[in-house]
Amino acid sequence: MTQITICLVLFVAMLVLFFTNKLPMSFTAxxxxxxxVFTGCLDAKTAVATFGSSTVVTMAAMFVVAAxxxxxxxxxxxxxxxYKITDGSFTKVLACYMLVTCLLGQFVPSxxxxxxxxxxxxxxxxxxxNISPSKMMYPIAVATVSTSFIVEPxxxxxxxxxxxxxxxxxxxxxxxxLNMWSETSVFLPVGILTxxxxxxxxxxxxxxxPERPISAIGGRKLQEKEPLSPVREVLGYGVFAxxxxxxxxxxSSWQVTLAGAIVLVVTGVLTEREAxxxxxxxxxxxxVGVSAFGEGLAQTGAAEMVGDAIAKVLEGVTxxxxxxxxxxxxxxxxxxxxxxxxxxxVLTPVAVITCTSIGCDPRGPVILCALxxxxxxxxxxxxxxxxxxxxxxxxxxxTMFKVGILPGILRGVVGTLIAMTLFPx
Numbered sequence: 001m002t003q004i005t006i007c008l009v010l011f012v013a014m015l016v017l018f019f020t021n022k023l024p025m026s027f028t029a030x031x032x033x034x035x036x037v038f039t040g041c042l043d044a045k046t047a048v049a050t051f052g053s054s055t056v057v058t059m060a061a062m063f064v065v066a067a068x069x070x071x072x073x074x075x076x077x078x079x080x081x082x083y084k085i086t087d088g089s090f091t092k093v094l095a096c097y098m099l100v101t102c103l104l105g106q107f108v109p110s111x112x113x114x115x116x117x118x119x120x121x122x123x124x125x126x127x128x129x130n131i132s133p134s135k136m137m138y139p140i141a142v143a144t145v146s147t148s149f150i151v152e153p154x155x156x157x158x159x160x161x162x163x164x165x166x167x168x169x170x171x172x173x174x175x176x177x178l179n180m181w182s183e184t185s186v187f188l189p190v191g192i193l194t195x196x197x198x199x200x201x202x203x204x205x206x207x208x209x210p211e212r213p214i215s216a217i218g219g220r221k222l223q224e225k226e227p228l229s230p231v232r233e234v235l236g237y238g239v240f241a242x243x244x245x246x247x248x249x250x251x252s253s254w255q256v257t258l259a260g261a262i263v264l265v266v267t268g269v270l271t272e273r274e275a276x277x278x279x280x281x282x283x284x285x286x287x288v289g290v291s292a293f294g295e296g297l298a299q300t301g302a303a304e305m306v307g308d309a310i311a312k313v314l315e316g317v318t319x320x321x322x323x324x325x326x327x328x329x330x331x332x333x334x335x336x337x338x339x340x341x342x343x344x345x346v347l348t349p350v351a352v353i354t355c356t357s358i359g360c361d362p363r364g365p366v367i368l369c370a371l372x373x374x375x376x377x378x379x380x381x382x383x384x385x386x387x388x389x390x391x392x393x394x395x396x397x398x399t400m401f402k403v404g405i406l407p408g409i410l411r412g413v414v415g416t417l418i419a420m421t422l423f424p425x
Contacts, residue, residue, distance in 0.1 A: 003039070003040060003041045003300040003301075004300045004301060006039050006041055006300075007036065007041045007296055007297055007300045010032050010035055010036060010039075010041075010293075011032075011293065011297070011337065013032070014028060014029065014032040014293065015379070015397070018379075018380070018397035024282065025282075025286050025380070025387070025390070025397070026281075026282045026283075026285040026286040026289065027285075028289070029285070029286050029288070029289020029290045029293065029380070030285055030288065030289040031289075032289060032293055033047055033050075033288070033289045033292040033293060033296075034047075036292065036293065036296040041296045041299065041300050042292060042293075042295060042296035042299060043299070046292070046295050046299070047292050047295075050288050050291050050292045050295070051288055053291070054252070054253065054254040055112055055254075055287070055291070055384050056284055056287065056288060057254040057257070057258055058110055058112050058113055058253045058254045058257050059112050059116070059280075059283065059284050059287065059384055059388070060279045060280070060281075060284050061254065061257035061258040061260065061261040062112065062113045062116035062117070062243075062257045062261075063116055063278050063279055063280045063283075064260075064261035064264065064265075064270065064275045064278055064279065065116070065239065065240060065243050065257055065260045065261055065264065066116050066117060066119070066120045066240075066278075067120075067264075067270060067274065067275070067278035068236050068239055068240060068260075068261075068264040068269050068270055069120060069236060069237075069240045070120050070124075071228060071236055071269055071270060071274070072228060072233050072236035072237060072269075073227060073233065074236070074237055074240075076124065078121060078124075079121070079124045079125050079128050080128075082096060082125065083125065083128055083129070088129060090129065090131065090135070090203070091199065091200070093125055093129070094136055094139060094199055094203065095199050097118065097121065097122055097125070097136070097140060097143075098139060098140065098143045098147075098195055098198060098199055099195070100118070101114065101118050101140055101143040101144055101147070102143050102147040102148070102150075102191070102195060104117070104118070104244075105143070105144060105147055105148030105149065105150075106148065106149065106150070106151050107248040108148075108244070108247045108248055110247060110253040111144050111145055111148050111383065111384075111385055112253075112383075112384045112385060112388070113243075113247055113253050113257060114144050114148065115140070115141060115144045115385045115388055115389070116388070117244065118140055118144070119137065119140060119388070119392050122136050122137060122140055123392065132207075132208060132209050132210060132394075133210070133214065133392060133393050133394070134206055134207050134208070134209060134210050134211070134393045134394050134395065135203050135206050135208070136203075136393075137389050137392050137393030137395075138202065138206055138377075138389055138393055138395060138400070138403060138404075139198040139199065139202050139203065140389070141377060141385050141386065141388070141389035141393075142194065142198045142202070142377060142404075142407070143194075143195065143198060144385050145374055145377055145382075145383055145385050146191065146194045146374050146375055146377070146407075146411070147191040147194055147195060148374075149187070149374075150184065150187035150188050150190075150191035151184055151187075151188060152180065152181075152183055152184050152187070160183070161177075161178040161179060161180055161182060161183065164178050164348070164366055164370075165177045165178055168352050168362055168363075168366065172352070172353070172356045173352055173355065173356045173361075173362050175361065176361050176363055176423075177363075178363055178366070178367075182363065182367065182423075183367050183370060185418070185422055186367050186368075186371060186415055186418050186419045186422070187371065187374075189414070189418060190371065190411050190414055190415045190418070193410070193411070193414055194407060194411060197407050197410065198407070202403060202407070205402070205403045206395075206399070206403060207394075207395075207399060209394075210393065210394020210395075211394055211395060211396040211399060212390075212394050212395070212396060213394065214391065214392060214393070214394040228269065232267065232268055232269050235263075235264075235267050235269050236264070236269045239260045239263050239264055239269070240260070242260065243256055243257060243260040261275065280388075280391065282391055283387050283388050283390075283391045283392075286380055286387040286390075286391070287380070287384045287387050287388075290379075290380045290381040290387070291381070291384075293381060294337065294381050297337055313326070314326060314354055317358075318358060318360070318425070320360065320364060320420045320424055320425035321416055321417070321420045323354075323355070323360070323365060323420075323425065324364045324365050324368050324416045324419055324420040325368075325412060325413070325416040327347065327351050327365040327368050327369055327372075328368040328369070328371065328372045328412040328415060328416055329372070329409075329412060330347065330372075331347050331368070331369045331372030331373060332372040332375055332376045332408055332409075332412060333376075334347065335372060335373045335375075335376035335382045336376050336378050336379040336381060336382055337379070337381055347369045348366055348369055348370075351365040351366050351369055352366065355425065360425035361423055361424070361425050363419075363423040364419040364420045364422070364423040364424075364425065367415075367419050367423070368412075368415055368416060368419050371411065371412075371415045371419075372412065375407075375408045375411045375412065376404070376408055377389075377400065377404045377408070378400055378401045378404040378405055378408065379397070379400070379401070380397075380400075386400065
């Protein structure tokens with residue numbers, strides 16, 4: 001049995017366990033990671049390195065920073081104000097949080113940090129309105145992943161088009177280039193459609209009650225404690241504000257969030273026990289396991305095999321809309337198996353090479369590959385935000401797939417129509 005076969009069999013087994021929910025997903029993912037190492041599909045050094053990745057540190061530290069804010073009275077104040085402004089309307093409240101998340105997403109370079117910033121506010125509002133967080137958390141995750149960086153010229157990826165142009169030149173295409181607004185012309189209208197879908201349609205598809213235990217309950221426990229002293233109250237606000245500003249200015253996300261978490265404990269805003277309790281280790285370990293699995297799929301050559309298969313399937317096809325949608329769907333599905341950045345790295349050269357070989361403009365497919373990596377929230381492997389949302393919303397893997405697949409396809413159809421019309425082949 002080849003390593004690719006072993007890897008795929010383990011992947012299917014892991015998905016089955018995720019969907020049946022018979023075992024804790026974090027330990028299922030870690031078990032799959034260990035089996036990859038034992039079978040030689042993943043080297044031990046890569047597996048261990050996953051525990052110390054910048055994303056893992058950012059996740060854990062940001063949970064502590066968010067807990068520091070929860071320890072203050074700010075969340076209660078914001079919740080009461082927003083409840084008053086919206087008259088307690090679920091749709092208005094969700095729309096407000098979605099818009100705030102989208103706006104912050106244009107500046108905060110880490111979507112993991114962004115979700116960790118917003119979800120305590122959403123949790124507090126759910127408590128106030130006496131509704132289950134399962135009705136709100138997934139739409140917030142969608143806003144975090146799918147509507148961040150959609151106006152590229154004002155965000156941290158303002159020069160990303162230069163990188164994409166470099167890819168195209170490196171793989172033989174010099175006929176056309178992307179500019180600063182090229183991706184925005186596709187991302188922005190698709191992002192607006194996504195917001196509307198997540199506000200008005202998605203909540204109807206979500207469960208009324210959590211399907212599995214919610215792990216992020218530390219915030220509620222913190223709010224029930226005695227109020228902080230005035231000095232520590234201000235420190236709780238200040239640390240949170242400084243972390244957000246530093247993230248928006250482009251400082252290293254793991255360094256900023258870890259420093260903020262340390263300051264909160266040193267100054268007494270949080271006790272050591274409170275900080276540890278709010279690390280949300282089940283979420284962190286789930287991400288570690290699925291991220292390592294993605295590395296295993298890449299190391300065994302599964303990703304390269306898929307890329308070669310695409311080129312063969314599209315051989316002889318000249319219809320731009322078909323080529324664009326195929327690249328979108330392949331990127332969408334691959335993002336469900338591999339980390340989104342890995343998919344973009346693998347498929348962008350494939351898109352350029354395929355288009356160059358038939359003499360077609362690759363800009364549309366390149367943009368659609370990027371759009372697809374922002375659209376897949378159907379498995380925990382796509383981005384760390386997915387396991388975070390699953391734990392704070394109490395979602396099963398089955399629900400994540402059922403609710404996420406339709407908007408993913410819709411984004412592909414609309415994105416293809418726009419991209420391949422603006423950048424015809």
